[in-house]
Amino acid sequence: MKALSLLVLLFSTTARAADVGAFLNTYCLECHDTEVKKGGLDLSMGVTEAKGPLDRDVWRLVFEKVESHQMPPPKQKDQPDAAQRAELLAWIMDTAARPDPALGGADPGQPALRRLTRLEYNNAIRDLFALDVDVFMFPERLPISDKSYFQPAGGNMPATVKVPLREYGQKYPVLCRQLGLPGDHRAEHGYRNRGDAMDFSPLLLEKYFAAAEEIVNAPELVARSEVAARLFGMAAPPRQAGPVPWAAATAPAGAVMARDAPQWRKAEGVADNHAQRFFDDLREAFTGGVGGVFDAGDDSGAVNKVPGKGGVVRVAYAGGTKALTINPNVDLWLAGFSTVTPASRPRIFTNQIKGEKAYELTFGIENGEEDEGVMRLGVFVLGRKGQSGPVTLTAKFTDDTESSVNSMIEEGAAGTTFFSFAAVPGENVKSLRVDGSQFSGDYVVLDDLGFITSGQPKPVATLKPAPAPTPGPEVASGRVGEPAAKRLAAFLERAFRRPVPEAEAAPFIALYEGGRVRGKTEAEAMKAAVAAALAAPAFLYVEANGKPGGAKISPLEDHELATRLSSLLWASIPDEELLLLAKDNKLHDHEVLEAQVRRMLKDPRSRELGESFAVQWLRLDQLSTAKPDPDLFKAFYAGPQGKSTLHGSMLIEALLLFETVLVEDRSILDFIAADYTWLNGGLAGLYGIPLKGEASEVVAGVGSNPTREVKKKSESGLWQRVRLTDPNRGGFTGMAAPMVITSLPFRTSPVKRGAWILETLFNRPPTEPKVAFAFEDDSKDAALGMSIRERFEAHRNKAACYSCHIRLDPPGFALERFDPLGRWNENADASGEWAGQPFDGPAGFKALLAANPHEFTRGFIEHLLSYALGRELRIYDMPVVEKIRRAAQADGWKFSRVLVEIAKSYPFTHVRQ
C-alpha cells in the first residue's frame, strides 16, 4: 500500500513533491494510511496539485498540525528537523497558491448568501433615513451612552476621554422603543455575519414585517428624518440637532437684555445691579473663551428630547474648542413653547414629563483646562400665561455646600425671573437643582443659561476651532416635488445598494399606487411601499454574485464591492459617495479603493469595527455573563448588593485599545504588546496603577479634602491613557477582560485561557476534547488552596491529551499570574515553554510573541479577512493572508494598511460563481 502511493507521488509530481512524499512516508503514513486511517485521515492518496478542493482541505490540516508541532506526535521519538518541516510547509503553501484546475484560476471562495445581522439591520435603516439615533435597542450595542469621544477624523485620541456607561438594561433613546429582533448566532470559531450560520424562517420573516411597519409608522421618524419626510411627501421637518445636541454658546445679547429689561425681575436676595454685572462679565468671558450663553439661536421650533441621566447637551465655547456639558437627571425637552414669552430666542429647557417639576442639571467641562469648572451661573425661569407660584433654584458647589434662591414667579411674561449663583474662589458649581413643585404650571421652563468658567481667558480668535462634531445628514432620496414613484425608485436604489431596474421597482410602485387607488393618503401609501422594501430580500440579503456572464470566477460588481466595504468598516450600507463611485464603475480601481477605505476610517461610523468585529473577535460579548464569586472576589462588586460591577470598565479598556490603534493608525502589534493602556478609577485600583495627578493631590491635599478629590478623579466614566512600566500589562493579554471571560467563578482556568489565546490571537482554536475530564474535588473550597498547575501536568501527560495540551497549556500557564479578575498574583507558577523557548510569566510569553510576530499577525489578519468575507477561510486563502501580512509588515504593521490590503485582496474583490 505504501509503496504504491509513493509510486503515485513520483510519477505525478515534481522532484520536490517527491521529498514531500518521503516526509509523509517516514512520519505520517504509519497511522494515516488507508488501513489505519487514524482520526479519519488518509494521506496515502498521494501528493498532487491536480486534486480538487477536498484534498486541499486535507493539506490545510496537515499544514496546521505540522507547523504547530502537534504532528508528528510530540511523544514520538523520530521527528523531522526544522528544515524538513519548513520544506513541507512551503510546498503546501505553494500548492495552495496555484490555480484550481477545476476553475482555471485561483479560487476566490464563495460565501453563502447572507442576510444583514441585527446590528447591520439597525445601522442600515439608521443610515437610510439619516437618523441620529439607533432604530431599536439590541444587546450588541455597547452600553456607552455618549460616544462623542470617538473622533477618528482627528487621528488622535486625547489623553483623557469620557466614556459614560449605561447601566446594563437601561433604556436609551431610539426610534422605536418597543421594537426587537432576534439575535444572530455566531458561526463555530467565526462571526455572526456568516450565511452558513444563519437561518430564515416564518417567525423571522414576520418579525421583519412587523419591524418595517413599526419603523415607517414611528411617530418620531418624520420629525427626526428629513429623508423620511421628503420620501413620504410630508413637509420637511425643522432642522434637528438630535437628542444629544451640540450647540454653540452665544454672546449675551446685550440689545435683547436691554429691551427685555423691564420685563424680567431679579430673584429675591439678588442685589439690584447683580444681573447687569453678571451680563457685563459674561460678555467679557465670552470673548475670552471662558463662558457664554446657552441659547442655541435656533428659531426653527425644533423639539429635542434630552434623556435623563445618560443625555448630555454640549454647549461649545471658546471658539468651539471646549464644551460645557449639561446632564439632566430627568428627561428634558429642548423646545420652543408657544405659550412662552422668551427672554430672547425660543430655545428653552423644560421637564419633559408633565408635572415632573423638580429636576437637576449637572455640569461638566470637556477639553477644558485642569480643574476648569463653572464659576458663575445665571439663568431665567420663564413666566407663563395663567401660571404662578414659588420656584427654588439651588446651586451645589464642589465643596458640597449649597446655595438656594427662592422666588415667586408671577403670572405671564412679567413673571420671568433671573437667578444667578457664584462659587467661592477655588470651587465650582457642580449642579443646579430646580424645584417648582409649588408652581401652578406643569412645566418649569428655563431659558438663557449663562455661564462663566474658571478657565484662563484667552482671546478666542487665537483658538483653533474643533471640527464639526457630527456629519450632516445625507440626502438619500429624491427631492420633494418629484413624483412619488420617482422618489420611491430612488429610495429603492439606496435600500438595495445597487441600480434597480424598472421591472424590479415595479411591484413596489404598484403597491404604492394600489394604496392610493384604495384611498390612502400619499404618505400612507408610500409608507406601505417603503415597509415592503425593508422586508424584501433585496434589502435583507447581502448580494455578492459577481458580474453575470457564466464565468466560473468573476470580479464583483462595483456596487457589491461598495456594500462589502461598508459592511466591513461601518457594519452598514454604502453612503452616497460609494454608490456614486460604483455607478461610475470606478470603485474597483485599487487606488480608489484605498482612498475610500481611508476616507471611511475617518468617519465616526468606523466605530462599528470595534463594536462589531473587535467585540466578537475578543469575545468581549461574553463578559456580561461572567460572574466571579462575590465572596471570593469582592473587588469586582461595589455599591448596594454589589450592583455596580467592573464588567463595563473591563470591556471599555479593551475597546479603547482597539479604537486607539484604529484612530491613530498604530501598529497592530499594540494588540499584544502596547506600552500603554486606558484606565479609569476602578481598573486603576484593581491593577494597582496610580492615575495621573491622583497621588500628588492626595499627598498635597491643597486646601481641600483629599478624599473627595480622589473620588472625583476616579469617576468611572473618565479614562486616562496611562503609560505602562510593567511589561506584564499592555495588550489584550495583560487586561482584565480576557482573564474574567476565561475564568470559572471561583478559580482561573489555564485551559480556557490557552484556548482563548490560540483562538483569538492565532486563529488556531484547539479541537474540542473528545473525552470529558474533570478534576477530583474541583470545588470552591479546593480552589482556595488550589494547585491547578500540578493537576494539569498530570492530565496532559496522558497520551490522548498530550498533543493538544502541549500547545494549549503554555499560553494558559503564562497568564496564571493574573487571578480570575485580572489582578496580579505573584505566587502563581507561570513558567512554560513556547516554540522551543522557555518563558516565565505573561511578560516572558509576550516577549516571545513579539520576537516572532508571525503567528499573531497571521491570526489577526485571518480573523479580519474572515469577517470581511463572511465566510470560513480555506487553504486557497493562505497565500492571500501571507500577501496582506507582508504588505502590512512593510508599512510598520499599520492597521489601515491591513484593512486597505484586505479591501484590495483577490477574495474580497472576486467571487466563485
Added chain:
Amino acid sequence: MSVSNMNRRHFLRAAGVTLGLPFFESLARASAPPPQPRFAFIYTPNGYFQKAIMPGQTRPGFSELQLTPTLRPLASVKEDITFISGLDRQFVPGTGVHAQAGSCWLTSSAPQETLDGGFPTNTTLDQVIARQTGADCALPSLELSTNDFPDNKETRYFESISWFGPGYAANTEKNPRAVFQRLFGQGRGGPAQSVLDTVLASAKDLEKRLGGADRAKLGEYLESVRATEQRIQRAEAAARRNARPPMPEPAGIPARRGDYLRLMADLFVHAFQNDLTRVATLLIDPERWDSPRMYHDVFDKPQNHHVITHTKGDEAKEKLAKIDAFHMEFYAHVVRRLKATELLASTTLVMGSGISDGDSHNYGDLQVLVAGGGWKRGHFHYEGKRPLADLWLTMARQAGVRLERFADSTGILAEIA
C-alpha cells in the same frame, strides 16, 4: 359544506391512527370528532444526575414508578406519567461533545448521515409531526426557548432543538410577550396580501441573479413567505372562532425563573386549547452554556449548571439533583395545567435531555418522561441497545405520520404505547 368536509378529513386521519394504536380506539367510539393529537417537547440541558434520578438497580421492563429524589416533585401527577429509561443515541465524532445533545435530540437523521457538516441534523420529530397535523393550524409549530441570556455566545446547534431540515434550524422565541402577540395579538393579521405579493415578486427577481447554492438559501425566504401567507389565512379563521385572547398579555420576561418557565408553558397550553398550534418545543436552556443563572427559591445565588455537572464532590451533586428536581417540578406543573384544561388525554407531553450523565456526556441510557397521550403508566426500562428513535417513531405514528423508519429506529415501542 366545508364544515363537514373538515370533520371528515379529521376523522379519516384519526381512523388511520386507530389501526395501529389502541389508544385512539376509545376516542373513535366517542360521538364527537376525536380531538387532534398534540405534542409538546421540553428539553433540559446537560443530562440528569443519575444517582438521584435512578439510584440502584432497575430491572428491564415495567415496574412501578419510584419517586426517587429527583422525581419526587412528580408525586401529584404520578398516575399520568410514563418514565422511560435506557434508550440510546449515538454521538457522531467531529463536533463538540455537547453540540449534538440538544440539536439532534429530536432529529430524524441516522448517526452515519451527517448532512450538515459534522452534524447529523435533519427534520426533527416536532416538524415531521407538524407537517402532518399542523397543516390547518395558524401556526404549524411553535418553537420556544427560555434562554434569556442576551449574548448569543454559542452557535445555533445549542439554541435550537427544532430543525426544518439538515442545517436549517427554526428560530426560537424567547420573549413571552412576543409569543402572546404572535398567538393572540394584533400581529396575527400580519402583512397584507399585497405586501406579501410585492416581496415575493422581488424575491423572484433576486432569485434570477443568484447561483445554485444561494438560490437554495433564498428558498428559506420564499418558503417563509408562503408559510406566512397560510398562517394569516388560518389566523383570521381562528380569530373568528376565538374573539378574545384567553389570557392577559405578558409584560415581558418574568424576573423569576419558575415564573418564566410556567408562563411559556401556559402560552403553548393556550395555543393548544384554541387550536392555534398542535406542536410545540420548549428549550429550557442550551447545552454547555457556561453562564450562571438564578434558580429562584432553590438557591440564593446564581448557579452554573454545566460547570456543576463536571464538578466533583457531594456539594455539587446535591446542587445538580436540585436543578433536576426544579425542572421536574415544572414538568409536573405543565401536566397539571393540561389536566385542568382537559387537554391531557389528547396531548403527549415529553421532557428529556440528549445525554444521561452530564459529566461523561453519555448519549446512551437516556431518561424520557412522557405524560398524557394514552401511554402505559409506570416506569419502563430498556436494557441493551434500544434507539431513542424508536420512541420518536412511535410518536410519529401516533400522530398519523406514515413512516417506516425514523433515523436509526428499529421499530415502535409497542409495549408502552
